[in-house]
Amino acid sequence: MATDRAMNHPSAVGAGATRRALLRTSGVAAAGAAVALSAPFVRNARAAETTVWKVQTSWPAGVGLQTFKNWCGTIKEKTGGELEFKPFAAKEVVGDFELLDGVKNGVLEAMNSFTLYWAGKLPATAFLSSYLMGLRYPHEWDIFFYSKGGLQAAREIFAKQGLMYVNRIHHGPNIIHSKKPIRGIEDFKDLKLRVPGGMIAEGFAAIGAKTTLLPGGEVFSALEKGTIEAADYTGPAVNWDLGFQQVSKYIWTGPPGLESIYQPVDLMDFCVRMDVWNKLSPAMKRWVDDEVQVYSNEHHAAIQKADMEAWGKFEKAGTQITRLPAQDLPKFQRVAVPIWFKWANKDKDAARLFKLQLEVMESHTCGYVTPDMYKGLKIDA
Known part of the structure; x- marks a missing residue:
């Protein structure tokens, strides 16, 4: 009876109505949240047609190329049909060293290149990927890019070329087949060696x-013909897929714990022609930036997994x-440091990037560079 009276009280009716209203509102909110979680990107209603880049x-072949193509194949669905990436392997549209011009000139909308390839045209890009005895591990590069202003500096450098440097893409260490x-270090004397350029x-x-x-893409044939005796190129998985075991008998790496002393993080990037980039909505720009980070994680993980599996294939073949003796590291350091400063002094952009990286290498976080190593050297640019 007391319960009936309580339920019939005006305040109880109001409370019940309020609870029902809250339940209805919560249901709508929950449904909205479910939709938001199930769709990575909500298509811009004004985009009547799919934009294709x-x-x-x-990448000419192997796990690198396959991972790139797989990722490109997800973009249209993730954006609800607003944006699509049409992927091409190395040299399919333009030559590998013509990629930058291919994007600038409108043959391509975007590129996923090894950043170091542009060191001959843009000296600063020598500091946007690994170099001899420089930053050693992916997290050190991320300190540079995201804690020291490296990403913004890279974007400003590429903007002068009419390109948007969206973000870095992690890769693994490079090795040398011989x-x-x-x-x-003495065995490199007179060795005919393929390298990617720059400080390396x-x-x-x-x-x-x-x-x-x-x-x-030209390394295998050069080794096969004997025009070179040794070649630096990516890691064991891709190199196995390219058939390097057929044209070389030896692999050389850095000492234990540092697989490569000259390209421990062979960074790639994702760049878009600026006029194409500027046609995107602000929301889509943010999404593409985030998505390149997703690709970087997928790419790096796929490369590492495949590399671990490939070592055994080479041994079986x-x-x-062989690994560099640890006592040879100081020898390479003495060679490397003057080259760092030479390249830093090529222009103001190179100097800007190197100063930021030197701060990271000298910090107690890393600590493998000390002022005595570059005594008498300075940055003038």
Whole structure:
């Protein structure tokens, strides 16, 4: 009876109505949240047609190319049909070293390249990927990009070329395949060696190697013909897929714990022609930026997994793997440091990037560079 009276009280009726209203509102909110969670991006209603970008990568084959193509294949669905990436392998549309111009000139809308390829045209890009004895691990590069202003600096440098540097893409260490054993720094003397250019080429030339610059897609044939005796190129998984075990008997890496002393993080990037980028809505720009980070994670993980599995294949094929003796590291350091400063002084952009990276390398977070290593050297640019 008391319960009936309580339920019939005006305040109780109001409370019940309020509870029902809240339940209805919560249901709508929950449904809205479910929709938001199930769709990574809500299509812009004003985008009547799908915008298609032709995107060429520097990957010629292997897990790198397949991961890139798989990722491109998800974009249209993720954006509700607003944006689509049409992927192309290295050299499918333009030559590997013509990628930057291909995007600038409108042949492609975007590129996924090895950033170091542009060091000859843009010296600052030598500091946007690994270099001899420089930043050593992915997290150190992220300190530079996201804690020291490196990303904004990179975007400003590429903007001068009419390109939007969307973001960096992590890759793994590079290794050297050779027709003859390399056990120490002395074995590079007179070795005909393929390198990607920039400070890396100058570093190996300084220890006596006869360096030549080739895009990755031409390395196998050069080794096969004997025009080169050794070649730096990516890691074991991609190199296995490219057949390097057929044309070389030896692999050389850095000491334990540092697989590569010259390209431990062979960074790639995703760049878009600026006029194409500026046609995107602010929301879509933010989404693409975030999505490149997603791709970076997928790419890096796929490369590492495949590399771990590939080592055994090389060993089974009879490839001999040698590591640099730890005592040779100071020898490479002495060669590398003057080259750092030489490249930093090529222009103001290069100097800007190197100053930021030197701060990271000297910090107690890293601590493997000290002022005595560059005594008498300075940045003038």
